[in-house]
Amino acid sequence: MSAATTTKNFSVTLRVWRQAGTKQAGRFVEYAAKDLDPNMSFLEMLDVVNDELTLKGDEPIAFAHDCREGICGTCSCTINGKPHGPGKGIATCQLYMRSFREGDLITVEPFRAEAFPVVKDLVTDRSAFDKIQQAGGFITARAGSAPEANAAPVPKPDADLAMDAATCIGCGACVAACKNASAMLFVAAKVSHLGLLPQGQAERDRRVLAMAHTMDELGFGNCTNQYECSAACPKLISHDFIARMNRDYLTASVRSVFKVESASSGGGAG
Amino acid sequence: MATLESKVPPGPLADKWRKHKADIKLVNPANKRKYEIIVVGAGLAGSSAASSLADLGYKVKSFVFHDSPRRAHSIAAQGGINAAKNYQNDGDSVHRLFYDTIKGGDYRSREANVHRLAEVSVNIIDQCVAQGVPFAREYGGLLANRSFGGAQVSRTFYARGQTGQQLLLGAYSALMRTVGQGTVELHTQSEMLDLVVVGGQAKGIIVRDLVTGAIERHAADAVILATGGYGNVFNLSTYARGSNATAIWRAYKRGACLANPCYTQIHPTCIPVSGEYQSKLTLMSESLRNDGRIWVPKKKEDSGKAPGSIPEGERDYYLERMYPAFGNLCPRDIASRAAKRVCDEGRGVGTSGLGVYLDFSDAINRLGENSVRERYGNLFDIYHEITAESAYQQPMRIFPAVHYTMGGLWVDYNLMSNVPGLFVLGEANFSDHGANRLGASALMQGLADGYFVIPYTIGDYLAGQKPGSRPSVDAPEFKAAEENVRSMTSHFLGIKGKQPVSHFHKRLGKIMWELCGMARTKAGLERALREIPALREEFWASVNVPGSAADLNQSLEQAGRVADFIELGELLCRDALTREESCGGHFREEHQHPDGECKRDDEKFGHVAAWEYQGKDQVPLRNTEALNYESVKMSVRNYK
Incomplete structure (x- = not known):
């Protein structure tokens, strides 16, 4: 300014x-x-x-x-x-x-x-963003279960990039700026933030698939690579994260087809 | 008269929490799902409590007035979170963090609570990293630290200048996970307007759906308030505009004691006020004091000159001069008062004369502009947006502003108020920060309470409640509380007076800031206690609340909150008048040492003052809880 x-x-x-x-x-x-x-x-x-x-x-x-x-x-x-x-x-x-x-x-x-x-008037209902987060925008880590914080080093460039993505404030300007009303930048920021960190790997595939599907179900449009979203973003989050998310989504989709799951996931002794 | 039993466990200080956890009652896993817990507020304390309790198996209902839990004002905390990890090998320990916090609070906090806080601080960092909080790291990939006020070690973990945001998004992600699993029922845009007490115990709340206007009753086996502080009683503050005291104030009116309301924190480094229209003061993080040097001109005549034209020898780096051991990183209350003093002497800078310089030129010369940008870039950007000035080229102008409230609802060691079944977490309670909070300790306390204290202590209460014994929402107490809310709402809409709600909030803020701000006197407080009741009368006679109760009505929301602030402001001044000593953020001009430092009176005031509501227009009752220090010796705080 x-x-x-x-x-x-x-x-x-x-x-x-x-x-x-x-x-x-x-x-x-x-x-x-x-x-x-x-x-x-x-x-x-x-x-x-x-x-x-x-x-x-x-x-x-x-x-x-x-x-x-x-x-x-x-x-x-x-x-x-x-x-x-x-x-x-x-x-x-x-x-x-x-x-x-x-x-x-x-x-x-x-x-x-x-x-x-x-x-x-000027107030809108953006609860759709919360619903997308509920679908997978987290790392499951119950209080009390965490390992020592310095047990897993995170390379500084990864941590910095994760932080760039994590600065999203969830305002929805990306959606409002997009002619398709797509939430891709919002979802990509969360998927990238957690996917860049070692502790986010266990749920990485499930996260990107669940969040993307929920985004579609809630009536957000598709991305046609105009990048109005990044231009309007108050935190200037880069549209490169969208490409990163697309790669994650593709990998996860392919892996989900060939995934072999254990037949006995629960149960117990005694 | 309320019973204030601290329930601090016996035994050596360092063993109390461990022993208490082993001794308190448990609820078996099959029974947990039979209990419902209401959590009001979803900042750090509320979100972490709701998800942690849901993960234990309790049924949880979470209420927030925001449109999403991610908006809670914990999001705005900039600088960092303390933890006694000693990753820097600089001599830190649980004991040192405990001691710094007790001393920082000017010996007015509860010793056992503070020790527990220091103990669990290390678990918080583990928990947040596991959730994916992107803390700053060193090139080797391990966690980085920085220094904060009131400490001589580097124990503050941070995520650029947005630590609160990242911690809250971590807690929010856990909350969203539990909402998605169906173990937490989320009610957004729902404002708690009354507490329901049945048989002497907290068993529910009345809320207003802010979009439809519907008044709802919700019953539970226990109620947790994690609704933040009451700093907006000053109108202008670093709080969010929506931050309010309504939940704790309505609980106070239902019998919960409000402790030490006069302990308010004025943060030394905020952007100065620019005009009457101002709605908000913006903080410049304390972390800036790691590299910024605070000064004013030595001579009054120089205060109007451009800072660059004042030679080095003519500048007074007053914090470095007065407090050489801690320098620019002395605690907040001390730095704020020092700023007030130099401005009172006529040496303040900027058009209003209410400002001091925070200068980065030394740091830029030493580290280079890029390093400074990496550390503080977002803060410099915020400063530029608001003032249109570049802090890379000229010093920032800063001035103290209301930032946090150490007082809050009284709680025992289990974080339960004197109303059984009502628990209070985070800034909304009073226990951990005494008369002054150290930087990077609010985030620590919010998450400690939510992740690591309440999951244990709530079981001790619930184990004594028969599963399925919670009252129905048809109970007469619910009906009466709902009536109370409805009549207040219709009253507001019926006044149709001459002034908008904001008019009264501004006037209250001016009274509070002038007479009960950084320095307080007997005469000033007595004047405030005459002016505030008069303002209250005027408010109820001539406020204008347009619109209806049946849809989104922001004026109506604001009216209820300001009505409560006016009453709370009066109690705050009464507490400040009664406390005839100076301690931490509470500075009574009559009680100071010759060098201008706080003069405590441990004999007469080494206690918590917990105010008990006695009914409309009645003087509230002042209960006390003696502060017994078993491990540390109360001494004069020295940062020289």
């Missing part, structure tokens, strides 16, 4: 998506946002607009937000057609009004995707 070029207060017009509920029809409504300090965050600007709406007897604009420091993944506005708005590598809450100019018309919408139905 560019440095502050103005310290003077200014005014903009907002064109905001208003929708009373999932089943109701939505529409854009215009609001004036006046006397804005360029050092305000975008969400603080919405706070001010909402307080004015409340005092006028109107219902404030519902928007999702929490940590306001770009890490919880709650905030999720599409601003002027871009998930999380102008600026690279930021979430909506990290966007500051100094990015806009006097008289700008700013269009604010929820993240749009079939798998993310609108709950109200």
